[in-house]
Amino acid sequence: MQNYSQAFADALAAFQSPLVPADQGDNGKGQVTARAIYTINTTMNPNFGHIGKNPGQTQYPTPAVDGLRGIAVDAGFDRMTGEGADYLTDVDAGNGQREIRLAYTPYATPPPGTPVDTSNWVQPSTQYRDLAGPLVLKADSGGGTPEPPTPLPPPADYTEVLAALDEIGAVLATMQVQQQTDTQAIIANDNANTEKSMQQIRDLVEDVEESLIEIALLLLIVKRPDSETAATAAVGTVREKMHARRDARRTRRADRHATGN
Numbered sequence: 001m002q003n004y005s006q007a008f009a010d011a012l013a014a015f016q017s018p019l020v021p022a023d024q025g026d027n028g029k030g031q032v033t034a035r036a037i038y039t040i041n042t043t044m045n046p047n048f049g050h051i052g053k054n055p056g057q058t059q060y061p062t063p064a065v066d067g068l069r070g071i072a073v074d075a076g077f078d079r080m081t082g083e084g085a086d087y088l089t090d091v092d093a094g095n096g097q098r099e100i101r102l103a104y105t106p107y108a109t110p111p112p113g114t115p116v117d118t119s120n121w122v123q124p125s126t127q128y129r130d131l132a133g134p135l136v137l138k139a140d141s142g143g144g145t146p147e148p149p150t151p152l153p154p155p156a157d158y159t160e161v162l163a164a165l166d167e168i169g170a171v172l173a174t175m176q177v178q179q180q181t182d183t184q185a186i187i188a189n190d191n192a193n194t195e196k197s198m199q200q201i202r203d204l205v206e207d208v209e210e211s212l213i214e215i216a217l218l219l220l221i222v223k224r225p226d227s228e229t230a231a232t233a234a235v236g237t238v239r240e241k242m243h244a245r246r247d248a249r250r251t252r253r254a255d256r257h258a259t260g261n
Helices: 005-013 021-045 159-223 226-260
Strands: 017-021 047-052 070-079 084-094 097-106
Touching: 005 021, 005 084, 005 097, 017 021, 021 047, 021 070, 021 084, 021 097
Parallel strands: none
Antiparallel strands: 017 097, 047 070, 070 084, 084 097
């Protein structure tokens, strides 16, 4: 006979306390038994199950639950070998309480070849395991099925944040356009100033060129073998032309200055 006391010990340890009210000893043992035998059946031996009980017999749960057959509060058996055992007991703990304890007591082994009566074998299930009772699970606040995990908070609403970012993006776009416009204006103004400077340079070059030409003419006239009167007249004529051209250039510059060019 295999001893499953450890599975019952683990099941009992899953509860906050082994103490129950004095009139709840059987239901307390039933809670531990349902949890232990479910573990044995699903992880160790699929033939080990509950012992079914009939009305009027001590059973778990009490009162009965519709659709569930009552089961032994502290025992189980193997439907293939017929071997079984009691695993729990409850004792007076004083103050109107009883304490659930381990108490392994194997049944007598059936003689070899004895047919096994499986009419009272009951399949373990989560329905039995999760029934509420006087014992409270350590991961629970009220017995029975552990509370579901606390749901995650809903996702944050970023609608206002996104709207604000859109507004910032629009402002930045406007600033970019304005910057491009200002840059083009600055370039245009620089180009205009450059053209004005170039015109002034051209005027200066013209002055220098014309002055050099006039000086050259004067030198030629002075060296000519003409009479002194003729040379003087020629110099006067050249000087008048120089003054006329100078006055014309000044007039053009005054006009450009007045028009901003």
